[in-house]
Every structure is written in C-alpha cells, then in structure tokens.
Ligand SMILES: Nc1ncnc2c1ncn2[C@@H]1O[C@H](COP(=O)(O)OP(=O)(O)OP(=O)(O)O)[C@@H](O)[C@H]1O
C-alpha cells in the first residue's frame with residue numbers, strides 16, 4: 001500500500017513547488033494510470049514513490065514504511081521502476097548482465113540469481129536474447145529487458161514512467177500485455193504514467209494531475225465522460241470518446257460510454273440493429 | 276576504423292584459447308614478455324616465434340585476418356629493423372651501401388628488437404581477440420582486489436569500466452547521428468586546413484558531450500532505482516573460474532620461463 005500524506009515537494013534551487021499538500025492512497029494490487037500535461041508532475045510523483053526524490057514536507061509511506069534517506073534503499077527493493085528511454089536504463093553489457101544488475105545490488109546469491117534471470121526473461125519472452133548486447137536489440141526489446149530486470153527483483157509495485165512512449169504500436173502492445181498478465185497473475189500493483197488515454201483506459205483507476213494537484217481520481221469510464229473538459233488540463237479525448245460525445249449531442253443514446261474500439265463497435269451494432 | 280585495426284577487438288569463437296580463464300591468458304602474456312626481455316639467443320627467438328604461431332593456430336583466428344588487421348604495426352616493425360641495420364655501429368663491417376657501413380650487429384639487434392615488438396603486439400592482440408572485454412575487466416579486478424584494502428575503489432573502477440564498454444556502441448551511434456545532422460547543416464570537417472578542420476569538430480563534440488552528460492544522469496538514476504548503493508557488498512553474476520587446464524597452462528608457462536632464464540644464465 002502506498003500513502004502520500006500532505007506531501008509537498010520542490011526541486012532544489014527552484015522557486016515554486018511541484019506539489020503542495022498532496023494526499024493520495026494506492027492499494028496493493030491496483031492498476032493506476034497517471035495522466036496530465038507536460039510538467040504537471042507525473043515523473044516527480046513517480047520519483048517520490050521510491051525515494052529518488054524525497055518529500056520536502058509531509059510523508060510518503062510504502063507498506064507503512066516512511067521513505068527517508070535511510071529507508072529509501074529498503075523501499076527500492078519493493079518498488080521497481082521502468083523509465084521512458086530504453087537506451088538510458090540498460091546498465092549491463094548483455095541482456096543477462098542487465099537483469100543481474102539489480103540482483104547483484106540486493107546481494108542475491110548467484111544460484112538464485114541464475115534462476116531468477118531465466119524466469120524473468122521467460123516472463124517477458126526474451127529468453128532467446130539472453131546473451132545479446134543492447135546494440136543488437138530494438139527499443140521494444142530493450143524495454144522488455146528493463147521490465148525483466150524489475151521483475152527479477154520481485155517487487156510488489158511496478159512504476160512505469162511513460163515506458164511505452166518511445167515504442168511502435170506493436171512494441172507497445174507487447175509491453176502492455178505483459179503488464180496486464182503480471183497484474184492478473186502476480187497481483188502486483190501497477191502505476192503507469194502515460195500520455196496515451198487509450199492506454200490509461202486499461203487501468204482500474206485514473207489519476208489526473210494538473211498544476212500539482214489531483215484534478216481527477218476515479219474509474220476510467222468516469223474519466224472519459226469528462227469529454228471536452230479534458231482540454232482544460234491539456235489532454236485530448238480519444239477518438240472513441242469523441243464519437244460517443246457526438247452521438248450524445250445528436251441525442252442518440254447508447255447503453256454505456258465505450259472505453260475502447262471494441263465497445264464502441266458493439267454499441268454501434270446495437271444501434272444499427274435497433275433501427 | 277573497425278576493419279582496419281584490430282587491437283582491442285573481440286572475436287567470439289569456441290577455441291582452446293577462448294576457453295581459458297582471462298587470468299591465465301594475462302599471466303601467460305606477462306611471462307612471455309619477461310622471457311622475451313631476458314633472452315638474447317637467436318635460437319630461442321625461433322622457439323618464441325613457434326610458440327606465438329601455435330597460439331594463433333589454436334585460437335582458430337585466421338592468420339590472414341591478423342596480418343591484415345595489424346597493417347600499421349608491420350610498418351613500425353620494418354622501420355625499426357631498417358633503422359637498426361643502417362645506424363648500428365658495432366661488430367664486423369659487412370658491406371657499404373651509399374656510404375652507410377652495414378655491420379652484422381645491426382642485423383642481429385635490429386632483428387631482436389623488431390621481433391620483440393612484433394611478438395608482443397601479436398600476443399596482446401590475441402589476448403583481446405579471444406577474451407571478451409568484460410572478462411578482461413573481471414580479471415583486472417581480481418588482480419587488483421588486494422588494493423581495496425588500501426582504500427582504492429577497485430570495485431567502482433570495475434563497474435565504471437563495464438559501463439563504459441556498454442556505452443561505446445551507443446556513443447558511436449550518437450556521434451554518427453550528430454555528424455550527419457551537422458553535415459546536413461553544411462558542416463564539413465574533412466577538408467580545408469588543419470586548423471579549420473579542428474574548428475569544425477567543435478559543433479560535433481559539444482552536442483556529444485551534452486548528450487553524454489544527460490545520458491549519464493539518466494543512467495545514474497536508473498541504477499539507483501534498481502538498488503545500487505555503491506560497488507561494495509554486491510554479489511556477482513559473472514564468474515571467472517580457474518579450471519584444470521588453467522592450472523596446467525600457468526605451471527607450464529612458469530616452468531618454461533624459469534628454465535629458459537636458467538639456460539641463458
Ligand atoms: N531535475 C529537475 N530540477 C528542477 N526542476 C525540475 C526537474 N525535473 C522536473 N522539474 C520541474 O518540475 C515540474 C514537474 O516535472 P515532471 O518531470 O514531474 O513533469 P511530467 O508530468 O513528468 O512531464 P512530462 O509529461 O513532460 O514527462 C516541471 O515544472 C519541471 O520543470
């Protein structure tokens with residue numbers, strides 16, 4: 001469980017706060033999407049969760065441990081983080097070495113390490129690339145290795161900061177389906193920062209940040225119902241939502257607001273069959 | 276660059292030499308160099324040539340590849356030899372070429388020094404051709420480990436080495452990208468006077484440095500997020516292991532070195 005209580009944060013030598021008195025609770029096993037315009041503090045929030053940034057005032061608690069400069073190392077064993085740029089988080093000289101890096105830091109014995117490396121590469125379907133150098137991998141493959149590196153450490157929470165934003169649709173799809181699987185099978189908490197509202201619609205809960213405050217916190221469907229209001233916080237409603245809103249404007253009602261293309265197509269068929 | 280000079284490159288194979296522990300190879304190289312410097316008998320040089328040739332054959336790396344890859348070295352060796360032949364003033368005079376008197380010692384010493392240079396470079400190249408850079412780093416860390424007691428940050432150095440090795444291809448790619456981007460803006464650093472060319476390099480180097488710093492910062496954050504707290508108290512995934520063959524080779528090499536030394540007295 002992650003709790004933020006009256007958290008304020010300001011970068012050193014900066015005049016203004018990124019957050020002031022922020023309160024937020026994320027339960028174990030939730031899948032949360034964090035959206036918001038550039039500079040709204042999404043990455044900063046992510047970094048507050050594993051002690052890469054420490055709250056200027058207020059407390060951040062992970063499983064009841066308050067994050068301080070002493071406890072942050074212990075907290076990092078429970079929270080894994082995948083960043084945006086695949087190139088800038090590949091530490092090892094080969095895939096296996098990269099997955100090993102986190103385990104070496106935790107001083108995991110070597111035989112356990114070998115097992116966990118194989119297992120986590122299996123989970124992201126990268127076993128065949130075990131001894132490849134990063135220069136021989138695509139961006140999507142590197143990102144899957146980054147995910148494997150995090151999985152090998154067996155965290156309870158995985159934070160993804162725009163982890164799919166540099167990938168093509170297929171790479172994105174692969175990473176997302178792996179996350180979905182992990183979320184369902186291992187009950188890990190997933191916190192996913194994203195600019196893609198279609199991606200955010202996959203989550204159980206959407207948190208929208210705007211100017212350092214929580215502008216919206218709730219179910220994806222309620223979030224998309226905001227429609228044109230999303231423009232206020234610098235977000236573009238997805239195509240599916242726009243179609244739904246156009247329909248509503250024409251006084252054509254459907255059973256529920258569609259979240260993605262399949263639901264929209266279902267609704268349209270239903271309408272077609274009714275007429 | 277890549278094809279023209281091969282010192283420092285690694286060619287993955289599964290040969291006898293490839294399979295040896297990197298420490299065995301480094302120790303052997305050092306013993307070999309010591310031998311080369313203590314002896315001064317011609318027939319032992321033929322032994323050394325035989326040894327090097329044997330190593331090259333065992334490594335399964337094509338000799339033509341070595342010959343082509345070490346082209347600049349051949350020139351150095353030949354020039355060293357000619358220089359000695361022309362300017363050595365000891366021993367018996369043999370003949371006279373355009374006023375240069377050629378002595379027999381010129382041939383002998385020139386041959387010795389050129390041979391030393393040649394054999395040493397071929398052996399060093401063979402070490403890097405048959406050993407992954409990371410394994411060399413691991414071996415160096417093992418050799419230097421006693422120095423950690425004196426407070427030297429050997430483990431940190433090893434991690435730095437490993438990360439640098441990892442970043443070389445990334446940076447090369449980046450350099451390529453930047454140089455194309457600047458060429459598209461009309462920059463040309465291949466022509467003109469040396470000073471102009473050096474000046475034209477600046478617009479390449481500055482973006483490269485900036486991006487390297489940004490990358491370093493991001494990488495540091497990613498390392499920290501994965502629990503990195505300094506290079507001590509970590510376990511190690513990669514392992515270098517001495518096998519029976521390694522013990523045999525080290526013993527043989529030591530015996531050979533010592534006996535050659537005693538023989539030549
Ligand atoms: N290292 C830093 N030093 C100083 N200020 C920073 C630093 N990183 C971010 N900021 C500032 O903090 C604010 C929030 O930045 P943050 O990176 O959290 O936004 P974000 O929501 O992740 O944006 P993006 O969508 O572009 O990734 C911005 O105003 C930014 O300028």
Ligand SMILES: [Mg+2]
Nearest residue numbers: 042043044161
């Ligand atoms: Mg960000």
